[in-house]
Amino acid sequence: MKKIFTLITIITLSLIMVSGLAWAENENGNGNGNGNETEPEPEEKFTNPEALTLPASYVFPTDHESTTYPTGMVGWQIGTSCGSVYKICPPTNDKPLFKKGTGTSESFQVYNYKGKIGFLNTDSNDLSIAFAVNTTEKSNIRVKYDIMTIRSPLKRVNMAALQYRIGKDDNTPFITIPESEYIPSDLRQVSGTEPLKTQTFSILLPPECNNQSLVQLRFVGRDMAGSTGIRSSFAINELSIKESQDAYLSMVPSSISGLTYDLSYGPSTAQSIKLNAINLTDNEDIELQVEGDFEISLSEGADYGDAITLSHSSGYINETYIYVRLKDGLERGYYPGSITFNHENKVYPTKILLSGKVEEPLGPGYLVNFEGEDEINGNIKDGKIKLSGLDWEFNDAVIRGHVLDYKEGLRAACLNGKAESSLIMLEDEPNGLGTLRFYYGRHSTHQQVDWKVEYSRDQGATWIQIGELFTCPANDLVQEFRETVDVPGDVRIRINRGVLKYPGGSHGVLCIDDIFLSDYDGEVANYDILPNQEVYIGAHTPTEISGDDFFGANIISAHSEDFTAFPNAKFIPETRGKWELFGNGAAAITLNTENQWFAWVDDGNWNTIEGPFEDEKIHIAINETGTIFEFMTGSGDNPSLPVELSSFTVALNNKGKPIISWTTQSETAVNGFYIYRGTNNILSDAILVSNLIPATNSSLTHSYSFEDTELSEEGTYYYWLNISDLNGHEGFHGPVKQYVNMGDEDAPQIEYQTGFKSIYPNPFNPSANIAFELAEDSEVKIKVYNTRGQLLRSFAPFKHNAGYGSIIWDGKDDSGKHVSTGMYLFRMNIDGKSYHAKALMLK
Structure with a gap:
C-alpha cells in the first residue's frame, strides 16, 4: 500500500506544484513558471519545530502579554518580500512572538493576538508560522484549525494557505495545498483583536505524509490583488492533528x-x-x-x-x-x-x-497554447517572451497554471484587467490571417471588464479591430472568440482592454488559451479597412473613413526609406504609415488624436492639423486604381514648415477684401511664401493666387499679409499658406476660411474698432489665441503680465493692416519656461494707447 500511495503522491505533487500557485512574481524577479523560486541564502540560523506525536493539539496563550510560542510551533521569516506567489523555499531566520498584537499593529511580525497567533507580511518581509508532526505508523492525517482575519485595512487583497514537506532538508521545497487557501474578510478593521471571517478548515494531508518520522507544516501568505498599502493579517487557533478514519x-x-x-x-x-x-x-x-x-x-x-x-x-x-x-x-x-x-x-x-x-478545422496556421518548455514567464507581469517561435510582449499579464484559472492543459495567459493589460505580437506571422480563434474564461469570481482584439499589417503602426468587444460571463463557462479576417501578407495581433481609460474599482483577470491564427488561403479578397470602420493610427489616433464613393483601403507595409521627407527637423514622429484608398470620387477621413500634430501628404506636399483635436475631417480625392494616403503623428514643431509659425488668419479689411495674415517666430533657409485659395477645404482643388512673397530668414518675429483682390463672387473661401524652402521642400498650413459678401460697391465700408477681440480659449492650456481688431494699419505691441505686474512675455512689434488679426501665446515666458496656473493680463499698445484683457491658465 505504501508504494501505491507514494506513486499517487508523486503524480499529484507534480500537478499541485504547477497549478497551485497564483500570479507569478517572486522577490528575485526570476522563476520557472510553476511557482518555484530561487532559494534565498540563509542570513542566520533558524529553528526547526519539534515534531509532536499524534494525536496532537496546540495550546495557544491566553495571556496577551505572552511571547512564548505553543510547544512545537515557531515563527519564521521565509523571504525579503511578500509577492503574489506562495514561497516554497526554506526559512532564512526565526521570528520571535510579539505580545499584544492588535488590528492597529502594522509591523512585519508574528503576533500574539490575545489567544490567537498570526502574522502580517509587508513589501520587505514574508513570514510564516511553522509546526511539525511525527506520523510513524499513522495514515490519513487530518489537520484541523480555525483561521481568521485580525487587521483588515482593505488596501490589498492577500491570501493564506497551508504548506507541507517531508523532512527538513533545505533542498526539499514546501508544497502548497490548494484547498487550504483562505481569503480575508472584506470588512474594515484597524484596531482591536476581534476575529473577522473565522473559517474552520479540515485538511486531509496527501498520502506521502503517512508513516513519516517528520512532516513539517507552515502557514504562508501571498498577494492576490492591489499593489499598494498595508495587507491584512491572519491568525490561527484551535489547531489539532490526528489520524482520520474517514474514507x-x-x-x-x-x-x-x-x-x-x-x-x-x-x-x-x-x-x-x-x-x-x-x-x-x-x-x-x-x-x-x-x-x-x-x-x-x-x-x-x-x-x-x-x-x-x-x-x-x-x-x-x-x-x-x-x-x-x-x-x-x-x-x-x-x-x-x-x-x-x-x-x-x-x-x-x-x-x-x-x-x-x-x-471546425481551420487548416494550417500559427498556434500559441502556452505549453512549450520555454513558454513560461510565471514570475513577471511585464516583458517579452517567445511563443511558438515569435516574440510577444506581455503588459500586466502572465503565463501561469493557477488552480482557479481557465486553461487548456497546464497553463494559459492571464491578463490582470487594468488599462495597460495586453498581449501584443512583436513579430509578424508571414502567411496572412484567415480566421482568428481563441478560448477565454475568468479567474475565480472576479468582476469582468471589456476587451478587444486588433490586427496590424504595418508592424504595429496601424491597428484594426477584429469583431466586437467581448467580456467574460459571470460564470465559469468558457467562451470561444472566432472571427474571419482574410488578409494576406505579414500580420500580427494584439489583445487589450476595450476601454483604454481604466475606470478604477474592480477589474477581472481574463484567461486566454489556444490562440490560433489560420493562414490566409487566398480565396476571399477583402479590404483591410472598410467604410466607417474604426482604425487606430498608433495608440492615440482613432480614425474612420467614410463617403459614398469610398470602397475600402489596404494597409501598405512600408519602411523608413519609403516615406516622404518632411522639412522640419524639430518634429518628432510617433507613428508613420501608408494606406491605399480605393473608390471613385472623394473620401472623408475623420480624425481624433491626443498627439500634438497630425500630418499627411497631398500632391507631394505635407499638410498638418495641430492637435489635440476631435472629429476633424480631411478630404482625399480617390480613384478605382488606388490613391496613396501617407500620414504621420508626432510632437515638436510643425513638420511641414521650415519656419516657426505663431499665427495664420484671414479677415476682411475695411474694403471688404480678405486679408490673409501670418506671423513667424523664426525662419531658416526659407525661399518664401505663396497663398492658395479654394471654394472647399480640399487642397488639391485650390488655386495659386499670389506671387512669391519673399522670406526674411530672420530669428526674430516677423509678420506678413496678403490682400486677395481677385474675388468676383460672394461665398466662403478657404486659404492655405505654402512655405517653400531653399532645398526645394514645400509645406502647407491651413486652411482658414472667410465668408465674403461682394454686396453693393456703394455700400458703406466696414468700420473696425481698435482693441482686443478675445483671448481664447479661456481658460486655456497650454496656449492662447490673442485676437485683436485694428481701425487702421498700425504697429502692434503685445505684452503678457502676471497679477503682480511682472512682465512675463514681450512679443516683438509687428505691423498689421486694418481689420482682424491674432497671434498665439504658447504659455511660455521670455526665458522659454512654461508659466503656472493663474490669471494673466494682456496689454496691447497701438499708437501710444494701451488696451487690456485677461485670461486664466488652468492646468
Whole structure:
C-alpha cells in the first residue's frame, strides 16, 4: 500500500506544484513558471519545530502579554518580500512572538493576538508560522484549525494557505495545498483583536505524509490583488492533528482538459484517471456519474456510458483506471463537465472537472497554447517572451497554471484587467490571417471588464479591430472568440482592454488559451479597412473613413526609406504609415488624436492639423486604381514648415477684401511664401493666387499679409499658406476660411474698432489665441503680465493692416519656461494707447 500511495503522491505533487500557485512574481524577479523560486541564502540560523506525536493539539496563550510560542510551533521569516506567489523555499531566520498584537499593529511580525497567533507580511518581509508532526505508523492525517482575519485595512487583497514537506532538508521545497487557501474578510478593521471571517478548515494531508518520522507544516501568505498599502493579517487557533478514519479517494489527475475533436470526427481520444481509495465502508460500492456531454468506461476501447459502479475489497480500491472522452455528434463549441463520486461516507475529493471542445478545422496556421518548455514567464507581469517561435510582449499579464484559472492543459495567459493589460505580437506571422480563434474564461469570481482584439499589417503602426468587444460571463463557462479576417501578407495581433481609460474599482483577470491564427488561403479578397470602420493610427489616433464613393483601403507595409521627407527637423514622429484608398470620387477621413500634430501628404506636399483635436475631417480625392494616403503623428514643431509659425488668419479689411495674415517666430533657409485659395477645404482643388512673397530668414518675429483682390463672387473661401524652402521642400498650413459678401460697391465700408477681440480659449492650456481688431494699419505691441505686474512675455512689434488679426501665446515666458496656473493680463499698445484683457491658465 505504501508504494501505491507514494506513486499517487508523486503524480499529484507534480500537478499541485504547477497549478497551485497564483500570479507569478517572486522577490528575485526570476522563476520557472510553476511557482518555484530561487532559494534565498540563509542570513542566520533558524529553528526547526519539534515534531509532536499524534494525536496532537496546540495550546495557544491566553495571556496577551505572552511571547512564548505553543510547544512545537515557531515563527519564521521565509523571504525579503511578500509577492503574489506562495514561497516554497526554506526559512532564512526565526521570528520571535510579539505580545499584544492588535488590528492597529502594522509591523512585519508574528503576533500574539490575545489567544490567537498570526502574522502580517509587508513589501520587505514574508513570514510564516511553522509546526511539525511525527506520523510513524499513522495514515490519513487530518489537520484541523480555525483561521481568521485580525487587521483588515482593505488596501490589498492577500491570501493564506497551508504548506507541507517531508523532512527538513533545505533542498526539499514546501508544497502548497490548494484547498487550504483562505481569503480575508472584506470588512474594515484597524484596531482591536476581534476575529473577522473565522473559517474552520479540515485538511486531509496527501498520502506521502503517512508513516513519516517528520512532516513539517507552515502557514504562508501571498498577494492576490492591489499593489499598494498595508495587507491584512491572519491568525490561527484551535489547531489539532490526528489520524482520520474517514474514507479517502485519490484521483490522478484531478481535472482533465483537451478532450477535443474536429467537427464530424468524434468522439475525442480518451484520457485516463487513476483511482485509489481507502477506508471505504464494507459492502458499499462507489458510483461514478458523468455530468455533461462526456462518457466513461473501465475499458479504453469499449463500453462507454454515463455511469460506472466500482466494487472494493475490504475498504480498498487499488490503482483502478477509468477512461473518459467527449461524446460523438456534438456541434462546434466548448463543453464543460465533471465526474462525481457517490458513496455513503464523504470521499475526498468528490469531483473531477472535465473540459472539451468541438472545433471546425481551420487548416494550417500559427498556434500559441502556452505549453512549450520555454513558454513560461510565471514570475513577471511585464516583458517579452517567445511563443511558438515569435516574440510577444506581455503588459500586466502572465503565463501561469493557477488552480482557479481557465486553461487548456497546464497553463494559459492571464491578463490582470487594468488599462495597460495586453498581449501584443512583436513579430509578424508571414502567411496572412484567415480566421482568428481563441478560448477565454475568468479567474475565480472576479468582476469582468471589456476587451478587444486588433490586427496590424504595418508592424504595429496601424491597428484594426477584429469583431466586437467581448467580456467574460459571470460564470465559469468558457467562451470561444472566432472571427474571419482574410488578409494576406505579414500580420500580427494584439489583445487589450476595450476601454483604454481604466475606470478604477474592480477589474477581472481574463484567461486566454489556444490562440490560433489560420493562414490566409487566398480565396476571399477583402479590404483591410472598410467604410466607417474604426482604425487606430498608433495608440492615440482613432480614425474612420467614410463617403459614398469610398470602397475600402489596404494597409501598405512600408519602411523608413519609403516615406516622404518632411522639412522640419524639430518634429518628432510617433507613428508613420501608408494606406491605399480605393473608390471613385472623394473620401472623408475623420480624425481624433491626443498627439500634438497630425500630418499627411497631398500632391507631394505635407499638410498638418495641430492637435489635440476631435472629429476633424480631411478630404482625399480617390480613384478605382488606388490613391496613396501617407500620414504621420508626432510632437515638436510643425513638420511641414521650415519656419516657426505663431499665427495664420484671414479677415476682411475695411474694403471688404480678405486679408490673409501670418506671423513667424523664426525662419531658416526659407525661399518664401505663396497663398492658395479654394471654394472647399480640399487642397488639391485650390488655386495659386499670389506671387512669391519673399522670406526674411530672420530669428526674430516677423509678420506678413496678403490682400486677395481677385474675388468676383460672394461665398466662403478657404486659404492655405505654402512655405517653400531653399532645398526645394514645400509645406502647407491651413486652411482658414472667410465668408465674403461682394454686396453693393456703394455700400458703406466696414468700420473696425481698435482693441482686443478675445483671448481664447479661456481658460486655456497650454496656449492662447490673442485676437485683436485694428481701425487702421498700425504697429502692434503685445505684452503678457502676471497679477503682480511682472512682465512675463514681450512679443516683438509687428505691423498689421486694418481689420482682424491674432497671434498665439504658447504659455511660455521670455526665458522659454512654461508659466503656472493663474490669471494673466494682456496689454496691447497701438499708437501710444494701451488696451487690456485677461485670461486664466488652468492646468
